[in-house]
Amino acid sequence: MTKCARSSTEKSGSGNVSTIDGLEWRLERRFNQSSLFSDSQHIELPEMFKPGQVTVLQLSDIEENEQQVIVGTLLRRVNKARIATVRQQTRPEGDENHLPYPVFVLLEESHRYAPAGTDVVSTGILKQILSEGRKFGVGIGLITQRPGKLNQDVLSQCMTQFIMRIVNPIDQQTIASSVEGAGRRLLDELPALTKGQVIVSGVAINTPVLCQVRSRLTKHGGETIDAPAEWEKYFSKQSRASRERENATLVRPKPKDTYEIDGWDL
DSSP: OHHHHHHHHHHHTOSOHHHHHHHHHHHIIIIITOSSOOSSOOOOHHHHOOTTOOOOOOOTTSOHHHHHHHHHHHHHHHHHHHHHHHTTOSOSSSOTTOOOSOEEEEETTGGGTSBTTSOOTTHHHHHHHHHHGGGGTEEEEEOOSOGGGBOHHHHHTOOEEEEOOOOOHHHHHHHHHHSTTOOHHHHHHGGGOOTTEEEEEETTSSSOEEEEOOOOSSOOSOOOOOHHHHHHHHTSHHHHHHHHHHHSOOOOOOOTTOOEETTEEO
8 A cells, every 4th residue: 555655646746755755664663673563473352352351461561652552453453343243243153353242441551541632542442432332342441540641531431430549739630620529528538548548439329438448369569669678688798698609709629639830730
C-alpha cells in the first residue's frame, strides 16, 4: 500500500514524498526493528481469555509507546470479537474471534494508556469500550495512583469508583469534577484514610461507604526497599569480610622441593 501511494504521488508530482518516507521509517522502526512484534507467531484470543483464568501481561520492562500499542491492539481485538460473537457473526469452532463469555480487563498505571491532555493509540478504544462495551460484555477497570494524570473523559465514564488515600490537591479536584457523588465531605476524608481503607461509590452501591480491605493472601511484589537496612547490611562485618575475600589476590603456593636463585624458582 505504501509503495503504491509513493508511486502515485511521484507521478502526480505532489510534495508528499517526504511524509511517506517518514511514515515508512516510523512503521519500520516500530514493527520490523522491535522484538515484540512478529509476523509469524500469534496468540489467539481464546488462549488469553478463558473463564476462570487470569492472564497477566507484564509490560513494565518495555517502552511506554509500545505498551500503548499492545494494550490498544488487544482491546480492539477483544471488543471486535465480543461484538461479532454477540451478533452471531462467528463460528463456534476454529474461529479465534469467537468469545462466548464476558471479558474483564484491569489496567494498572492506566494513565499511561489514556493520559490527560493528549490522545495516544490506546485512548480511543478505551473511550469506546467504557461507553459501549457493557452492551457486549466487555468490562474495564482502571487503576492509578494519580487520577489527575488520567484523561477526564475516560475517568468520567467509570461508573463505580474505589477511592483510597489521596493527598494531592490536583488529584482531589479531578475526583471532584469527574466522579458523580464525590461531594465535599467525601473529599475531606481522602487525606485521612489509613492503609487498607477505601471509599466505594457509584452505580454499584446506593450511597458512598467506607470499607476496610483485608490483607492480601499472596506475596506482595511491590514493597518499598528499606534503604537504611540495605546499607547496614552492606557495611556489616560479614559483608565486608566476604568482599575482602572475593577481591583478595590469589597466590599460588610454592612446591616444597623448590628453591630460589636470583629471583628464579628452581
